[in-house]
Amino acid sequence: MNWIRAFVRDTRHLWTLLFLVVASGAGFLFVRSKMIPESFGQYGPYRATAMTDLAALPSRFQADATCLECHEDVGEERAEAVHITVRCVHCHGLGEEHIVQARKAAESSDVSIDPASDWDGDFMTKIDLYITKDRATCLACHESVVGMPEDFQKIDVAEHLEEMGAGEPEDPETCFECHGGHDTAP
Amino acid sequence: MSEKNDHSNCQCNDSNCAGEVDEVELRRQFLHKISTITMGTMTLALFPATAGDGSDGETAGGADLAGGNPADKESRPVYGFLVDTEKCIGAGKCLTACRVENNVPEGNYRTWVERYIHFKDGTVQVDLVPEEGFAGSNMPKVDPESVDRSYFVPKLCNHCEDAPCNQVCPVPASYKSPEGFELIDTDQCVGCSYCVQACPYGVRFINHDTGAADKCTWCYHRVMRDEQPACVEACPVGARLFGRVDDPESEISKRIAKIPTQVLKEHLGTGPKVRYVGISEEVT
Amino acid sequence: MPETSFVFPNDPHVPWSIMIVLYPYITGLVAGAFVVSALYHVFHQEVLKPVASLALVTALCFCAFATLPLLLHLHHPERAFYIMFMPSFTSAMSGFGFIYNFYILLLLVEVWLVFRPTIVERASTHSGISGVIYRVLALGVREISDRSRALDQWLIRALAIIGIPAACVLHGYVGFLFGAVKANPWWSTALMPVIFLVSAIVSGIAALILLYLFFSWRRGVKPDADCVRSLSRYLWGSLIVAFSLEMLELIHMAYESSAEWHVLSTLLTEHLAFSYGVVQVLIGSVVPFFLLMIATRPKLPPWMMNALSGLAGILLLVQVFAMRWNVVVGGQIFSKSFRGFVEFPLHWGGREGLVAAGIILVLPLVALWGASKLLPLWQTSES
Numbered sequence: 001m002n003w004i005r006a007f008v009r010d011t012r013h014l015w016t017l018l019f020l021v022v023a024s025g026a027g028f029l030f031v032r033s034k035m036i037p038e039s040f041g042q043y044g045p046y047r048a049t050a051m052t053d054l055a056a057l058p059s060r061f062q063a064d065a066t067c068l069e070c071h072e073d074v075g076e077e078r079a080e081a082v083h084i085t086v087r088c089v090h091c092h093g094l095g096e097e098h099i100v101q102a103r104k105a106a107e108s109s110d111v112s113i114d115p116a117s118d119w120d121g122d123f124m125t126k127i128d129l130y131i132t133k134d135r136a137t138c139l140a141c142h143e144s145v146v147g148m149p150e151d152f153q154k155i156d157v158a159e160h161l162e163e164m165g166a167g168e169p170e171d172p173e174t175c176f177e178c179h180g181g182h183d184t185a186p
Numbered sequence: 187m188s189e190k191n192d193h194s195n196c197q198c199n200d201s202n203c204a205g206e207v208d209e210v211e212l213r214r215q216f217l218h219k220i221s222t223i224t225m226g227t228m229t230l231a232l233f234p235a236t237a238g239d240g241s242d243g244e245t246a247g248g249a250d251l252a253g254g255n256p257a258d259k260e261s262r263p264v265y266g267f268l269v270d271t272e273k274c275i276g277a278g279k280c281l282t283a284c285r286v287e288n289n290v291p292e293g294n295y296r297t298w299v300e301r302y303i304h305f306k307d308g309t310v311q312v313d314l315v316p317e318e319g320f321a322g323s324n325m326p327k328v329d330p331e332s333v334d335r336s337y338f339v340p341k342l343c344n345h346c347e348d349a350p351c352n353q354v355c356p357v358p359a360s361y362k363s364p365e366g367f368e369l370i371d372t373d374q375c376v377g378c379s380y381c382v383q384a385c386p387y388g389v390r391f392i393n394h395d396t397g398a399a400d401k402c403t404w405c406y407h408r409v410m411r412d413e414q415p416a417c418v419e420a421c422p423v424g425a426r427l428f429g430r431v432d433d434p435e436s437e438i439s440k441r442i443a444k445i446p447t448q449v450l451k452e453h454l455g456t457g458p459k460v461r462y463v464g465i466s467e468e469v470t
Numbered sequence: 471m472p473e474t475s476f477v478f479p480n481d482p483h484v485p486w487s488i489m490i491v492l493y494p495y496i497t498g499l500v501a502g503a504f505v506v507s508a509l510y511h512v513f514h515q516e517v518l519k520p521v522a523s524l525a526l527v528t529a530l531c532f533c534a535f536a537t538l539p540l541l542l543h544l545h546h547p548e549r550a551f552y553i554m555f556m557p558s559f560t561s562a563m564s565g566f567g568f569i570y571n572f573y574i575l576l577l578l579v580e581v582w583l584v585f586r587p588t589i590v591e592r593a594s595t596h597s598g599i600s601g602v603i604y605r606v607l608a609l610g611v612r613e614i615s616d617r618s619r620a621l622d623q624w625l626i627r628a629l630a631i632i633g634i635p636a637a638c639v640l641h642g643y644v645g646f647l648f649g650a651v652k653a654n655p656w657w658s659t660a661l662m663p664v665i666f667l668v669s670a671i672v673s674g675i676a677a678l679i680l681l682y683l684f685f686s687w688r689r690g691v692k693p694d695a696d697c698v699r700s701l702s703r704y705l706w707g708s709l710i711v712a713f714s715l716e717m718l719e720l721i722h723m724a725y726e727s728s729a730e731w732h733v734l735s736t737l738l739t740e741h742l743a744f745s746y747g748v749v750q751v752l753i754g755s756v757v758p759f760f761l762l763m764i765a766t767r768p769k770l771p772p773w774m775m776n777a778l779s780g781l782a783g784i785l786l787l788v789q790v791f792a793m794r795w796n797v798v799v800g801g802q803i804f805s806k807s808f809r810g811f812v813e814f815p816l817h818w819g820g821r822e823g824l825v826a827a828g829i830i831l832v833l834p835l836v837a838l839w840g841a842s843k844l845l846p847l848w849q850t851s852e853s
Contacts, residue, residue: 010618013586013611014625017579020609032555037374045558046361050371057407061287061416086422090279094286136321141277141422143321146328147301147336148275152423295479312476312809341478350653356564357552376552377545379485380563386653388478388806392485397545454652470807 060096064088067095070102077182091137135175262364265459266431267342267404268438268447272464274338274425276301278319283420285317287405294391296402297342297417302468304334310468339462339469340426342417343368343389343402344450347457351381351390351401359399366459367406372398386451387458404428477805482812484802487822489539491798492830494644494666495791496536499834501641501667502674503529504577504633506701511630517700520693521682523584523847528681529674530577531837537570538830542821562646573633573640580629582607583622585845590614603844641670648797655730656737656801661719665793668712673790675705676783683780685842695772699765702779706762709786713755716793733808737800741811746796754789758782 042048067088068075078084089095098113105111135157144154161174171177276299284290284297299315315338316323328336345368346352352360352368359375362368375398382390382399393400405415409428413419418426429438447461450469462469507525509515518525541547554571557564582589590612593604642663648654649662679701686693723734738746758781764770765778799814817823841847 006615006617009613010615010621013609013618014621016609016611017582021575028554031551035551035555040358040556043364044361045556046358047371047374050361050373051363051369051406054369054403055407055410059287059408059411059413059416061283061419063413063419083422085424087279087420090420090422139321140319141275141279141321143319145276145320146303146330146333147320147338149272149337152275294483298479300476309474311474312807313474314476314479350651353560354563354651355558356561356566357549358556358558360558374549374552374556375546376549378540378543378563379545380561380647382480382485383802384651384653386806388480391480391483392545470809 060094062087062089062094062099066099067092070106074182081183083182083184086141133173133176133181135172138175138179262366263430264432265345265366265404265409266429266438266442267345267460268427268441268463269340269342269460270425270427270441270463271337271339273423274299274340275423276315276320276338277422278315278317279420279422280340280417280426281315281317283416284402287408287416288403289395290400291393291395294393294400296389296400297340300339300341300469301336302339302466303328303336304466304468305332306334307332312468337464338425339465340417341387341389342460343404344387344456344458344460345404347459348455350384350386350454350456351399354380354384356380363406367404367409368401369403369406370399370401372396372400375399386454386456475810476807477810477812478807481805481807484812484814486798486802487543488816488824488827489543489822489830491791491794492539492827493536493543494641494670494798495673495794496532496539496830496834497641497644498666498670498673498790498794499677500529500533500536500573500674501637501670502672502676503532503678504637504674505671506675506678506704508630508634508637509704511627512634515700517696520697520848521678521701523845524681524685525674525678526577526581526584527841527845527847528678528834528838530574530581531841532834533570533574533577534837535830535834538833539827542826542830562643562650565643569636569640569643573636576629576633576636580626580633581845583626583629586622587614587619588846600844638667642667648801651801653806654801655723655728656734656804657797659719659723661715661722662797665712665715665719668708668715669790669793671708672705672712672786675701675708676786676790679705679779679783680787681838683776685847689848691848692772693776695775698772698776698779699768702762702765702775702782705779705782705786706759706766709755709758709762713759716750716755730808733804737804737811741803742796742800745792746800750789750792750796754785754792758785758789761785 037047037049039048040046064075064087074088101111101113105113139155139157142153142155144156148154164178278299280297281295281299288296290296301313301315303311303313305311311328313325316325345366349360349362349368352362356378357374357376359371360368360381361371372393375396377392377397377399379392379399382392385401390399390401392398405413405417408415408419415426415428418428427438427441429436431439431442433439434443441463442461445463447463448465449458449461451458503525506518507522507529510518510522510525537550541550544550551567553564554567557567586608589604589607593601593608593612596604645663645666648657648666649659651657679698682698682701683693720738723731761778761782765775765782770778803811803814805812818825820826
């Protein structure tokens with residue numbers, strides 16, 4: 001049995017090494033088992049709950065239906081208008097606070113809805129509702145720009161106003177004097 | 187299969203080239219299948235406890251947009267996106283809508299609109315539509331007399347069939363949802379930016395608020411509750427159309443069947459799912 | 471084709487910084503240095519015996535810091551291990567964790583086996599801190615028999631043999647990372663892994679010549695003339711192959727003139743004119759070619775050979791760095807619109823700044839200096 005003893009003695013350093021490697025491998029597998037998310041692999045090699053998380057994000061950009069929950073009259077007013085394709089929020093802002101208040105007010109009479117404020121021109125930060133008749137609202141889409149389709153209603157403001165003999169061309173509400181608001185005629 | 191339909195539609199609607207496309211398409215599907223099988227086997231080998239257990243998935247949603255059980259292959263909806271450059275007016279309503287909807291940091295873009303101007307002298311100019319639209323911006327005006335033709339091209343994630351961004355992601359951060367959305371798990375992303383490099387369309391970026399890769403999701407969260415993506419909702423002229431292409435009665439399916447459409451950088455074989463109407467070869 | 475400049479709006483944020491230039495540079499040095507040690511251990515190039523141990527330890531020292539630039543680059547370095555916990559098998563990058571760990575383990579074991587006699591001996595003779603270090607390194611085994619030594623020699627050779635393909639995979643993989651990005655016409659070529667590999671060997675041999683000359687000078691010993699000449703020959707040969715491949719790739723791109731060539735030609739002539747044309751090609755390849763041609767002449771006096779080889783070594787280290795730079799930076803400063811260019815951001819400070827990059831380059835050398843104090847890098851050559 002001497003050769004066994006000799007073999008063990010001569011290879012002892014390699015066994016130690018092997019033990020260290022295997023131990024770190026086992027450590028790795030242990031840590032890994034703790035790190036893998038529970039829903040990993042449910043549909044594929046990813047965390048299935050990532051989709052649930054994503055799907056739970058709120059919808060911030062409101063479709064007209066939200067507004068029409070209360071403002072049915074505007075809905076009727078706009079039913080036949082050319083601008084039915086323009087969303088409420090394009091002219092009035094996101095109104096996130098307004099919607100929250102309105103929904104609360106519908107449930108309890110203690111809550112009042114803040115009156116609409118004037119537009120500060122910032123769609124991004126302005127989450128309170130605003131009402132605007134500024135002609136910039138119209139020109140954001142209609143100012144004649146190279147690139148627009150042939151059949152789109154393009155306006156060269158100066159030319160158009162002169163043609164129409166508008167009284168006060170500088171008045172921001174000029175457009176609305178002729179074209180109306182919700183029931184815009186062409 | 188609507189997907190095949192989808193592909194044989196590119197540029198040519200005549201029957202001559204349909205066979206050829208079909209063959210390519212079949213081959214692609216075959217390769218895709220092989221890679222899926224290989225991957226599945228590898229996953230199974232490594233994660234025997236978790237892989238393959240996809241029986242009890244649930245998603246919210248109604249009948250129109252959302253729907254189907256993601257675990258059930260048969261009932262999974264197939265979505266498509268159609269961009270009509272002949273309708274886009276470059277007002278930028280979609281851009282603000284997207285930024286608000288998805289909290290996109292300033293300086294990064296999940297979607298943008300390019301303007302292509304082909305001048306009469308044969309030159310082409312491309313610029314970026316400002317987010318507030320051209321009105322009120324101080325972009326230099328172009329003389330309409332010198333222009334041969336011009337149009338706006340909205341850009342967004344193509345949610346490619348064989349997405350190179352997904353392929354290169356080393357961790358489970360880039361994944362394709364069972365409904366075919368190419369999505370990012372922000373909690374798993376290591377922020378190596380390899381996917382940003384791999385996307386041929388430049389739609390990915392690193393979001394410095396999260397330190398993770400970010401991009402257009404086709405508003406997955408809205409679609410799953412039966413709403414339109416924010417940019418589609420915001421477009422006043424119907425230049426962006428989103429819907430189920432597996433339903434021949436949907437508006438998008440009808441439009442695709444009627445008009446020739448193209449995809450971007452088709453030669454790269456990524457299988458982009460955003461189809462374009464009215465673009466020329468200059469559009470990259 | 472494009473008359474005006476237009477870049478995709480996300481493209482100005484260049485995703486890969488100078489850290490990604492350093493990463494292939496450092497792994498290249500690892501692969502190159504390992505190849506030299508393998509020339510001795512596997513291919514029995516006895517003339518390289520004086521640098522065999524140095525080469526192995528150099529490879530280990532650089533390998534130990536190869537992940538540092540990556541960790542500094544990641545936006546979530548704390549998630550770095552996800553790449554091994556949940557690797558995505560479609561991704562070339564997910565192979566990194568496994569390839570790297572395998573390789574550094576191989577290097578560690580091989581270095582340990584090579585120096586075990588010394589470690590065991592000094593574990594008994596040294597006291598104090600160095601004694602503790604040697605005793606830890608001995609892993610509790612304090613005797614060596616002739617038979618165990620023979621076994622170790624056999625293992626060293628086996629590891630060196632496995633190490634050659636492993637080194638090729640380690641670095642070929644880095645080239646593959648770039649070469650397989652089909653979205654990028656400046657990267658997307660099957661030659662990329664090969665070019666990376668060969669230029670890695672260039673940088674590894676160049677670094678070894680310089681280190682050998684430096685350590686010899688510090689120790690007041692004359693460098694072995696045959697060894698330096700042999701290294702210079704290998705360097706010259708691999709330079710010729712590397713440079714030919716680089717030019718071949720370029721000429722191929724230009725001759726093919728595919729759709730994106732217009733943007734690549736502008737890239738080369740305007741944006742990379744200096745770093746590619748002047749640094750990589752002229753100063754970095756043509757000049758060293760002639761320097762090495764002279765240095766490898768057998769009748770040259772050793773001092774002149776050392777001077778010429780050393781100078782060529784410095785230039786080639788710069789060349790390989792420039793090559794990495796031109797790949798990483800060049801591939802990111804044109805927009806994927808193929809209609810415009812963006813700026814490559816360079817800062818002094820910050821996680822991904824030039825100072826951090828400089829420190830990363832010095833750290834392996836510090837480690838090497840430490841290793842030279844701890845291990846007899848020259849014993850094999852002078853015993």
